[in-house]
Amino acid sequence: MGETALCTIAKKTDNGIKPENMHDIPGTTWKIPPKQAEDLNIPDLFILPQYSDVKDNPHDFSLAHSIIAKNQNPFTGKTLMQRHPKTVIVQNPPSLPLKTHEMDQIYDLPYQREKHPSYKEEIPALIPVRFSVISHRGCYGNCNFCALSMHQGSIIQSRSRESILLEIASFQKMSGFSGIVSDVGGPSANMYMDFCPNWEKKGVCTDKECTRCPSLKTGIYGYLDLLDEAEKLPGVKHVYIGSGLRYDLIPTDQDFLKKISRHISGQMKVAPEHITRTVTKTMNKPAGEVFDQFRKAFEKSQEGRRSRQYLVPYLMSGHPGCTIADMISLAEYLRDKGLYTEQVQDFTPTPLTTSTCMYATGLNPSTGKPVHVPKGREKKIQRAILHWRNSAHYSLVLEGLTIAGRKDLIGNKAGCLISARKIGEIRAKRKKNQNP
């Protein structure tokens, strides 16, 4: 995402400017000795809590995170400065979003779609992406555990339809192309060509969510047309959507669902992440009811089909704000709807996300209030609960159900998550270990 900054640095270097004097390039960060920071004269400079305070004080960490997050808008973001023991770090506002013709210039470059010649062996990771196409950058979903808006921004930057079709057309001359395009997508595939007039002048609003805003102009019908058109290109048999879809932005009329299903290779990947209200709110995801409505509409669209598609929900355990009881509610939902899945991600803190801030500080930066943070054994139990069928997780699931007072889910009745029979086995095993 650094093309604009990189080209500016190259031009300045050509003009004889030294890198240490390049302080005005959007999207870059630079450092200076603490003494020089006294004389800095930058309009709209915002000073973050210093590193030593952020390190030791959760409130300062939380405050620093909120300031950084609020200044990611390329139109209104301020320059940020933070003192460290031996240096001072200055971060310029982000680069302006790329226009369609700039995106085209980047993606029209003659990429080889091959492993580097230094590799003699097959690279498995290349296989699923070799004939996939990037349609856009950015995501306005603002999920709290995701850092994407920090590096690609919240504004959708789309390539032109022509540029994407030309790229797909070029595959037919390449060895190894079987006619299958595995993906045309971006961070959320169905945000291609989404647009709001505000994005061009002042960026994304900080007080509203684009996902629920009537000003957002959807590009999803054009996206579907693009996929259909790409399938008509010579040598192309199928064009699939391999990237995740933002299900709350997919029209749920049956006609549309049937059409988009044609571009799904067996499994539609969606990411409700959780189902209980407190957890989805802490993640900044749509409420569980929204997912359930989509699930019902999707299931209806598959009725009577000979080769049906399946909905694969991506789920997360151990997110801040999530308790063992929440995970049990999620497990019950999956059990009742027949959605048992191995696709469970245990929350992992990654730099600069709001969820990581909660994990590190125990505070929700949007409310300033304490938030429950599962760690250690509780985190393991949460993860195990979603894999309740896996006998290797039996003791952890048992422990979780016992802690949450849900022994009604232990037994041989329909609906129980684990059998009671094994309790006897475990006790016998423990006894045996105690009295060898």
Ligand code: SF4
């Ligand atoms: S007006 Fe709505 S769609 Fe446009 S930037 Fe603001 S919240 Fe997003």
